Amino acid sequence: MVNTPYGGKLKISLDLNNQERHLKGLEGMIQVQPFTDFFYDSLKIADGSYSPLEGFMGEEETDSVLKNESLLDGLPWTVPIVFAIDDATNSKISAGDEIALLDMNKRPYGSMKVETKFRLKKKEFALSVYGTEELKHPNVQDLFESYGDTAISGKVKVFREPELPGGEFEIHPSEAREEFARRGWKGIAAYQARNPPHVAHEYLQKVSLEIPGIDGLFIHLVVGRLKKGDYKANVILESYGALIRGYHRAEKTMMGSLSIAMRYAGPKASIFLAIIRRNFGATHYIVGRDQAGVGGYYDPYAAQRIFDEMDIGMIPLKFKDTFYCRKCMGITSENVCPHGAEDRLIISQTRIRDMLKNNEKIPREIIREEVAEILGSGDVLNE
Ligand SMILES: [Zn+2]
Known part of the structure; x- marks a missing residue:
């Protein structure tokens, strides 16, 4: 048996039946285009990736996550899933309204019944989740400069699947579970990544497969809204494709994309990302050094220690540098x-980016030739 979903059951509100009728029904509603990060979140709420969440959090639940690291029912949870709106949107929505959600091309894809509106406590949010208020932290900057001041809560329904950065690699928890079952995998190690693979990453993946009880490796790649200097989604996906073709056993490896905003919250992000992988059926979660860290904000091993303090039903596989x-x-x-x-x-990601820019040869002891070729093909970073 693959792992049970977090909270016991996948909460799915993605309904692709009677699509025409459902989409027609959205026409008369107030039309709202969520900021990219919440657009992604709405889709992940709907397909069960964020189970047991069924919608965006209200004020009470957000406070509970910020203060107690748990949902209102006591289940551990570390990153609030909020839907912030700008002032213009705020002025046209009231609690009780049913709104239509628009994708990046302004086409409706789902709806949300607005239960409450509340002012986002940005300072508390930043300090609790990211441990800093400094605007040079990318998520804190988003929170203060890109997110609106008001948040709306409510259950989400999705009737159409808009295009995502992961493209054909985007996978739903239910699909992953079916595929794992088909392959007969019971113990599944999930590997979180948001950058092209180094040989050192491949080592962690392979060592995980050496552990008795682990049948398969699920490489789940976070691709989302690009920040300056990020690798483009297709580059990450193609690099991993090359690594898996050349260096992994096909029957023991599965790759998929997860199009969400990356939360660089160190330990709290690790828990959040591990919960998502549990919903996909994984039993184990690989945590290397400084997972989900950025700019030296977190102790490099805090993301491993937090698994000793919070039980989310995932076995952490902790690795040193x-x-x-x-x-x-x-x-x-x-x-x-x-x-x-x-x-x-030891060569940092930053140094590798510089080497790519200067057309320097990246040592084979760092990156596989097939991957280096993709990275060296130009136009791989978001500038
Ligand atoms: Zn040595």
């Missing part, structure tokens, strides 16, 4: 390599 060591003659880790920094080849 991994790298190529000249003396060990291979990829190894802080946990087992006795050598010093002078023997270890």
Whole structure:
């Protein structure tokens, strides 16, 4: 058996039956185009990725997540799922209204019954989730500068599947579960990534598959709204495709995309991302060094420790820093390599981006040739 959904049951409000009738019904409603991040969230609420959530959180539930790290029913939860709106939208919506949701091309795809409106406590949100109010933190900047001041809560229904950055790789929890069952996988290690793979990442994926009880590896790639310097979604997807074709056993590996806004909240993001993977059926969750971190805001191992404090029904697979060591003659880790920094080849993502820009050759001990070729093909970063 793959893992049970978080909270016991997948909460799905994605209904593709009677599409024409449903879409027709949206025409008379107040039309609202959510900010990109909430557009993604609405789709993930509807397909059960965020189960047990059925809609966007109200003030009480948001406060509960910020203060107690739990939903109102006590289930652990770390990142509030809110729907912030700008002043213009705020002026045309009242609690009780049924609104039509518009995609990025301004075409209706679903609806939401607005239960409450409340003022977003941005300062509390930033400090609780991201541990900082500094605007140089990308999510804090979004919160203060891109998100409106008012939030609306309510259940979401989706009747049409708009295009997402993950394209054909986007997968619903129900589809992943079916495929895992078809393959006979019971123990499933989920791997979170938002960048093209290094050889050190491949090592973590393979070591996970060596653990007794793990039948398959689910590589689930977060692709969403691009910030400056991010790799484009197709680059991440193609890189992983090349890695899997060349270096993974096809029958033990599955890849999919998850089009959501990346929350660089370190430990709190790790819990959130692991809950999503539980909804997809995973039993284990791979946590490397500084997962979901950004700019040195979090202790690199805080994302591992939080799994000791919060039980979300996922077994964390914790790994120390991994790298190529000249003396060990291979990829190894802080946990087992006795050598010093002078023997270890460690190159940061930032340095690799610079090397790409300057057309420098990236060492094979860092990135597979097939992946390096894709990264070196130009126009891979969002500028
Ligand atoms: Zn070594």
